[in-house]
Amino acid sequence: MVIVGAGIVGVSTAYFLKRAGVSVRLVEARAPAAAATGAADGAVSVASKRPGPMMATATAGIRLYRELTAEGVLDGLFFTRSTFLVAVDDAEAEVLATHAAALAASGVSVERLTNERLRALAPSLSADVRAAAEVREEGHAIGYEIVRRLIARAGLAVERGVRVDALVADPRTGRVTGLDTGAGRIEAEAVVIAAGGGSADLLGLSGVLRARRGQLLVTERAPALNAGLPGAIMSARYLLSKASAPGAAPAASARGYGLVIDPLRTGQFLVGGTRENDAARPDTDAEAVAHILRDALRLVPGLASVRLLRTFAGLRTAVVDGLPLVGAVPGRAGLHVATGFEGDGICLGPLMGRSIARLLLGEDPGVDLAPFDPARFREGRAAA
Amino acid sequence: MTDPDLLVIGGGPAGIAAAVRAADAGASVMLVEMRPALGGAFHRRPIEGVEPWPIGREGERRWARLDEGLVRTGIVPRLRTAFLGLDGAGAALLEDRVAGRVEACHPRAIILATGALESVRPRPGWHRPGVVTAGGLQVMMKETGRIPEGRILLAGSGPLLIALAGQLTARGRPPVAVVEAADPFTEMVAGLGLLAHPRHLAEAAVHLGRLALARVPWRRATVLEAITPKGDAFEVRLRDRRGRRTTLEVDHVALHDGIRPNDHGLPAANETPGAGPIVVSAGDGREVLGVVAAEIDGERAADRALALIDGRPEATRDHLRRLARERHAQAVLARVFAPARPLDPLETLPDDTVLCRCEGRTVGDLKVLFTGADTPAGREIKLTGRFAMGLCQGRFCAHWVAEASARLGPDAPAPRPRDLTGDRWPARPVPIAALAAVPDAPKR
Numbered sequence: 001m002v003i004v005g006a007g008i009v010g011v012s013t014a015y016f017l018k019r020a021g022v023s024v025r026l027v028e029a030r031a032p033a034a035a036a037t038g039a040a041d042g043a044v045s046v047a048s049k050r051p052g053p054m055m056a057t058a059t060a061g062i063r064l065y066r067e068l069t070a071e072g073v074l075d076g077l078f079f080t081r082s083t084f085l086v087a088v089d090d091a092e093a094e095v096l097a098t099h100a101a102a103l104a105a106s107g108v109s110v111e112r113l114t115n116e117r118l119r120a121l122a123p124s125l126s127a128d129v130r131a132a133a134e135v136r137e138e139g140h141a142i143g144y145e146i147v148r149r150l151i152a153r154a155g156l157a158v159e160r161g162v163r164v165d166a167l168v169a170d171p172r173t174g175r176v177t178g179l180d181t182g183a184g185r186i187e188a189e190a191v192v193i194a195a196g197g198g199s200a201d202l203l204g205l206s207g208v209l210r211a212r213r214g215q216l217l218v219t220e221r222a223p224a225l226n227a228g229l230p231g232a233i234m235s236a237r238y239l240l241s242k243a244s245a246p247g248a249a250p251a252a253s254a255r256g257y258g259l260v261i262d263p264l265r266t267g268q269f270l271v272g273g274t275r276e277n278d279a280a281r282p283d284t285d286a287e288a289v290a291h292i293l294r295d296a297l298r299l300v301p302g303l304a305s306v307r308l309l310r311t312f313a314g315l316r317t318a319v320v321d322g323l324p325l326v327g328a329v330p331g332r333a334g335l336h337v338a339t340g341f342e343g344d345g346i347c348l349g350p351l352m353g354r355s356i357a358r359l360l361l362g363e364d365p366g367v368d369l370a371p372f373d374p375a376r377f378r379e380g381r382a383a384a
Numbered sequence: 385m386t387d388p389d390l391l392v393i394g395g396g397p398a399g400i401a402a403a404v405r406a407a408d409a410g411a412s413v414m415l416v417e418m419r420p421a422l423g424g425a426f427h428r429r430p431i432e433g434v435e436p437w438p439i440g441r442e443g444e445r446r447w448a449r450l451d452e453g454l455v456r457t458g459i460v461p462r463l464r465t466a467f468l469g470l471d472g473a474g475a476a477l478l479e480d481r482v483a484g485r486v487e488a489c490h491p492r493a494i495i496l497a498t499g500a501l502e503s504v505r506p507r508p509g510w511h512r513p514g515v516v517t518a519g520g521l522q523v524m525m526k527e528t529g530r531i532p533e534g535r536i537l538l539a540g541s542g543p544l545l546i547a548l549a550g551q552l553t554a555r556g557r558p559p560v561a562v563v564e565a566a567d568p569f570t571e572m573v574a575g576l577g578l579l580a581h582p583r584h585l586a587e588a589a590v591h592l593g594r595l596a597l598a599r600v601p602w603r604r605a606t607v608l609e610a611i612t613p614k615g616d617a618f619e620v621r622l623r624d625r626r627g628r629r630t631t632l633e634v635d636h637v638a639l640h641d642g643i644r645p646n647d648h649g650l651p652a653a654n655e656t657p658g659a660g661p662i663v664v665s666a667g668d669g670r671e672v673l674g675v676v677a678a679e680i681d682g683e684r685a686a687d688r689a690l691a692l693i694d695g696r697p698e699a700t701r702d703h704l705r706r707l708a709r710e711r712h713a714q715a716v717l718a719r720v721f722a723p724a725r726p727l728d729p730l731e732t733l734p735d736d737t738v739l740c741r742c743e744g745r746t747v748g749d750l751k752v753l754f755t756g757a758d759t760p761a762g763r764e765i766k767l768t769g770r771f772a773m774g775l776c777q778g779r780f781c782a783h784w785v786a787e788a789s790a791r792l793g794p795d796a797p798a799p800r801p802r803d804l805t806g807d808r809w810p811a812r813p814v815p816i817a818a819l820a821a822v823p824d825a826p827k828r
């Protein structure tokens with residue numbers, strides 16, 4: 001079996017196949033975690049998910065992280081903590097209330113906090129914050145660390161620098177028999193495309209998949225300020241930008257500014273970000289960064305004197321209808337796809353990798369993949 | 385702020401020469417320097433109220449000429465202003481450290497004249513507080529006129545060590561010793577090459593003469609192996625050409641292992657009109673050729689930048705001829721200071737030697753990354769090993785981590801320092817309040 005793409009999804013798929021005793025090849029155009037997986041915040045979180053299949057799948061995704069950690073596989077890489085949804089004005093407070101209710105309705109542990117309780121829990125937060133909810137039992141994991149660990153655990157040797165140019169198929173049956181790559185042809189009985197932004201070209205899905213840029217910032221260590229934030233701070237505006245909240249309009253600005261302030265375990269902060277359509281390159285610009293920082297200062301004023309170390313950006317691969325693309329590709333026997341996780345692939349990656357591995361092994365994937373079925377984009381079905 | 389035709393980064397000889405040349409040709413010029421005073425590594429001016437450091441009659445003449453050029457053209461340099469890089473939208477970002485504000489500016493061309501970075505090889509104890517670089521010590525002397533109290537040891541390799549030792553001696557504070565890994569002047573042919581460059585030879589002779597008079601030992605073909613704190617002082621272990629080890633007790637250690645172009649976090653050259661601002665580099669930031677070459681190269685770079693934005697003719701031939709001469713001198717110096725023995729960092733360094741000073745990552749931490757079936761590439765070494773991720777953004781360690789990684793994973797493509805440091809802005813850490821001050825760009 002050949003897996004294309006060594007992001008968190010491809011590596012997870014390879015890991016679970018290897019664990020089941022199947023030999024796999026993992027081909028990667030650049031290097032593991034070279035794309036979205038290496039340019040993400042690591043929220044393993046349900047707090048921002050839209051009610052419905054995404055919320056349910058994210059909950060299962062967090063559960064798998066917990067299991068893998070208990071087994072020792074992700075020991076020291078996954079940490080449980082809360083996410084704090086916060087609002088600074090009426091519009092945000094309204095979104096926050098609706099969203100917290102939706103989370104509670106789907107069984108997530110969430111609690112509205114009084115101002116006193118919030119100040120006690122999170123002294124680094126500004127007094128401007130007027131409403132907050134704590135979403136419990138969430139977690140954080142860094143994409144590139146998960147990838148590196150799974151590669152080591154499975155004893156995989158990633159075939160780096162091998163770009164897949166095209167699928168090779170039997171002209172009569174449509175069955176996929178291999179791949180044409182920069183390093184020659186590779187024969188394959190089964191192929192999994194987990195190529196993130198490279199998937200569209202391989203599958204002919206350019207109308208279905210699109211890139212959404214996110215810009216992120218990392219500060220120097222500021223241990224005292226960091227200790228005053230017990231978990232990720234997510235502005236209710238982020239829900240608006242992500243259009244997660246029921247009834248929320250799509251991102252108000254072209255930049256899709258949202259705000260998450262993540263206190264990292266190193267004492268640093270990761271601050272993001274944007275959700276920009278049709279950005280060709282993963283680069284950052286001062287206008288967006290300054291905008292994000294002004295929003296961040298409003299929530300955590302103590303950041304003013306902290307220095308910014310790095311800025312970086314990644315391209316999220318999004319599906320036009322907002323749901324991922326996971327499963328067998330219709331009309332192409334031997335071909336599976338797992339991509340389109342947009343801003344949720346760190347949380348969902350291991351679970352989706354395991355699901356695809358199980359499908360390939362002829363087992364029950366263990367999660368409901370029906371909403372993510374690629375067949376929905378077959379000609380004449382959903383509008384692309 | 386009005387956008388200049390030309391933005392010049394760095395107020396050393398290369399930057400000043402470039403700015404003056406471009407202004408003389410009629411271009412509007414902005415010259416920025418992050419330190420409180422102009423001058424760069426060699427001509428570093430003292431802070432207010434301190435006597436300038438003597439740099440020799442020829443040096444004084446060169447500086448007077450640069451200064452006169454600034455006065456004549458009316459260029460007012462912006463001091464304490466750091467260039468942070470080019471952002472994805474093509475804006476040049478300047479951090480005004482006096483106002484505490486970052487500004488975005490849109491010049492037509494940028495000249496990077498950011499000088500050289502000092503190399504310091506990792507050794508056990510090199511990261512301890514109190515261990516400085518020779519260049520750092522020199523900057524302190526030139527800016528403040530002060531020399532730290534106590535016994536000073538200079539160690540590493542390169543002509544700067546003798547120059548600094550000579551300067552310390554002239555101030556009545558000779559170092560305890562100069563420890564030099566190379567064995568200069570053993571190779572007659574290489575040494576004789578210097579005869580073609582009397583300026584360099586004379587400079588070396590002056591410094592060495594001073595050291596001989598003050599009986600400062602110049603311990604050649606000797607390496608400083610380790611630095612251990614001992615009370616308020618340090619005990620250093622030296623190994624000479626025969627492998628004999630000795631120890632010395634000193635109060636200060638200044639290390640130096642040569643210099644290399646400072647392109648850290650800076651944009652790559654861009655000579656394609658229409659693809660963002662033109663970027664040309666000059667001086668030691670382009671190629672380490674020394675202080676005389678820096679001035680020539682600054683003029684060349686100004687001509688080049690103006691040719692690219694306005695199609696003005698370049699007068700390159702004379703510049704290139706003079707640069708070639710300086711390049712020859714540097715090549716001779718490099719041969720004179722060639723290491724007595726090839727230095728393999730991994731052979732000689734114990735696993736607990738710190739490579740990354742900011743995050744305390746060690747040689748052992750690096751080796752661990754190379755134990756599995758899968759050999760990590762540059763960016764993975766950075767991310768999963770946490771090398772080059774600290775406050776210095778890899779300025780000190782990226783070079784050595786890349787070199788050591790190439791040895792640890794000989795079958796994989798050798799990582800470049802740039803794979804570890806990346807080339808994204810900000811080129812230097814910047815306070816969040818300053819960066820938050822960048823206004824939204826006007827709608828275009």
Ligand SMILES: Cc1cc2nc3c(=O)[nH]c(=O)nc-3n(C[C@H](O)[C@H](O)[C@H](O)COP(=O)(O)OP(=O)(O)OC[C@H]3O[C@@H](n4cnc5c(N)ncnc54)[C@H](O)[C@@H]3O)c2cc1C
Binds near residue numbers: 216340
């Ligand atoms: C700024 C930002 C913040 C984010 N924050 C979070 C978060 O907090 N929580 C969360 O859960 N998710 C987050 N995400 C989303 C998450 O990063 C992605 O959903 C996830 O990494 C996708 O993983 P992947 O394996 O599908 O794709 P990728 O990581 O993009 O991997 C695809 C791989 O395929 C390779 N490839 C592409 N084309 C080819 C080809 N033709 N041949 C061979 N190889 C090819 C690429 O080089 C790449 O390595 C964020 C994303 C961004 C950009």
Ligand SMILES: Cc1cc2nc3c(=O)[nH]c(=O)nc-3n(C[C@H](O)[C@H](O)[C@H](O)COP(=O)(O)OP(=O)(O)OC[C@H]3O[C@@H](n4cnc5c(N)ncnc54)[C@H](O)[C@@H]3O)c2cc1C
Binds near residue numbers: 424465502673811
């Ligand atoms: C530590 C050290 C000691 C040296 N000692 C000698 C010596 O004794 N004799 C000798 O002949 N040569 C010496 N040199 C070589 C010397 O650097 C060159 O000969 C000469 O100074 C090069 O001129 P330049 O203009 O290219 O760079 P520099 O003179 O180094 O000037 C570069 C300037 O750019 C500024 N700068 C850098 N980055 C930024 C930024 N991002 N934003 C704003 N400003 C910035 C720096 O502060 C600096 O002032 C030394 C070099 C170093 C590094």
